[in-house]
Amino acid sequence: MxxxxxxxxxxxxxxxxxxxxxxxxxxxxxxxxxxxxxxxxxxxxxxxxxxxxxxxVTPPCPHYKSCGGCSLQHASDGFVAAWKVDVVRRALTAQGIDAQIHSPETSPPNSRRRATLSARRTKRGATVGFHGRASGTITEIPHCLLVDPAIVSALPVLEILTVEGASRKGEIAFAVTVSGSGLDVSATGGKPLDGPLRVTLAGIVAQTGLARLTWDGETVAMAEPPEQRFGAARVVPPPGAFLQATDHGQAALTHAVLTAVGGAKRVADLFAGCGTFSLPLAAKAEVHAVEGESDMMAALDRGWRGAAGLKRVTCETRDLFRRPLLPDELNRFDAVVIDPPRAGAEAQVAEIVQSRVATVVMVSCNPVTFARDASALIAGGFTLADVTTVDQFRWSPHVELAARFDRRHIATA
Missing domain, CATH: 2.40.50.140 (Nucleic acid-binding proteins)
Incomplete structure (x- = not known):
């Protein structure tokens, strides 16, 4: 049929x-x-x-049929861009919101600087790659068009780590991130890290030039600090920490945030991570960064202290889902930047509405929760002018966005 x-x-x-x-x-x-x-x-x-x-169109990657890493390579770039704009538009329309949505800035092929690869031992060595679509089978990806070439070049190193560190029936996940000083690899699911395995893995790091290797949360060896650049600062994120997927995507979102914040002198950066936006903002504004993970806050603080010419950045470790900033705390700031995870920031948005904050810049990776939170801001007196979309997950259904909200009539806290 x-x-x-x-x-x-x-x-x-x-x-x-x-x-x-x-x-x-x-x-x-x-x-x-x-x-x-x-x-x-x-x-x-x-x-x-x-x-x-x-x-x-003909999918350009030779692994497309067997690999589950990309799901939209069969569609033209123009179609994908228009479809992603429509995904955002439909989410906003469902909340009764009409806004101008700009076509996405799309990251180029071979630009993904972080990826999580799966690996298993085999009788002849190891298999490393991505799972097939809805499958437990691992597909090798020696000609992948998605990830940075440095990650592809490291596949033999990951195979060696798998042979030495995986159990016969287990599967290892390697979170691999390109840094300014080499690859940062965080492995989970391997053998317990005993003395002999630690020595073996440290030797592999020394021989292969990895910047850092972490094994189930414990750093085995670090040849060079795996630095990331956020504005004028250099930051060494904790192992496996969240980063924007591509340098291009980070630059596009940072530009959108800086433009939207404008001349604000005091800014709160909520769900700040390791400082993706806090540190570029600090070139012109004092910033209070809030994040639930203390190791990320520590990395941000070290990056700020090591950079020259930045204004004051303060850091606070706080679970913003359970303890959002309250109106009297928010009232100290000219603008609030908020970049929540996929669940959005319903509780924090409710406190923002009750504050005297006049400008909110929201970054989101989920159009549905963004639209829900946008609706609450609009009901609280904010207006939404337009939305910037960014496609750093090329050939996938994911889309990210940034938007500015302003209000003239400010609530009394």
């Missing part, structure tokens, strides 16, 4: 209506395409394209 794809869902799968089952999902399809295939549950797991869309 044939089915016509009407639209893509928020995870990038095609959606086709059926008379008896309701909507069914078909991966790697596009709107307007006619497909066929067996329906199992609510999915066509292996759709055959009967009538292709004019937006369909």
């Amino acid at each position: 044939e089915h016509r794809i009407e639209r893509l869902g928020h995870m990038g799968d095609g959606i086709a209506p059926t008379a008896d089952r309701g909507p069914v999902f078909a991966p790697r399809t596009l709107p307007g395409e006619v497909v066929s295939g067996e329906i199992i549950g609510d999915r066509i797991a292996a759709p055959k394209i009967v009538t292709p869309s004019s937006d369909r």
Whole structure:
């Protein structure tokens, strides 16, 4: 039986209506395409394209069919950009919000500076790569077009680490980050770190030029501090810490934040991480950075103290979900920057509405929770002019955004 794809869902799968089952999902399809295939549950797991869309292109990566790392390589860049704008627009429309949404700035191929790879020992050595789509099978990716070439070049090193550090039946996850001084590798799921394994792993670091190797949260060896650049500061993030996925994406979001903050002299940076925005902001404003992880705050503070020419940055470790900044605390600032995780910042936004803060700059990786929080800000007297979108997760359904909210009539705290 044939089915016509009407639209893509928020995870990038095609959606086709059926008379008896309701909507069914078909991966790697596009709107307007006619497909066929067996329906199992609510999915066509292996759709055959009967009538292709004019937006369909030949996936450039040789690993596309077997690898689950990219889900939209079959679509033209123009289609993906327009679709991601529409994802944001639909999320805002669902909350009754109308805003100008700019087309995304898309990171180029081979620009992902961080990736989590899976690895298993085999009889002949090791397999390192990404899982196949909805599969436990690991696909090797020697010609990956997504990640930075330095990560691809390190695959043999990860194989060596797997042979030495993985159990026969276990699987290791390697979070690999490109830094200014080499690769920062954080491994989880390996053998317990006893004395002999520690010596072996440290030897691998010395021989292969890794900047740092962390094993289940414990640093085994650090040849060079794996620094990241945030404005004028150099920061050594804790192992496995969150960073923007590409340098391009970080630069685009930082530019959007700095532009939106404008001439504010005192800024609160909430969910500040290791200082992605705090430290560039400190070139012109005093900044109070708040983050729930103390090791990230310590890294930010060291980066600030080691940089020249920055204004004062204070750091506070605080769970903003359980203990959001209250109105009397927020009233000290001219602007608030907030970059919450995918769950959004409902509790913190409620306190912002009750404060006298006049400018809020929100960065988000989830259009749905962004729209929910935007609705609360608007109900509290803020206006939303436009939205900047950034696509640093190329060939995936993910999109990030930044937006400025202003209000003229300020609540009395």
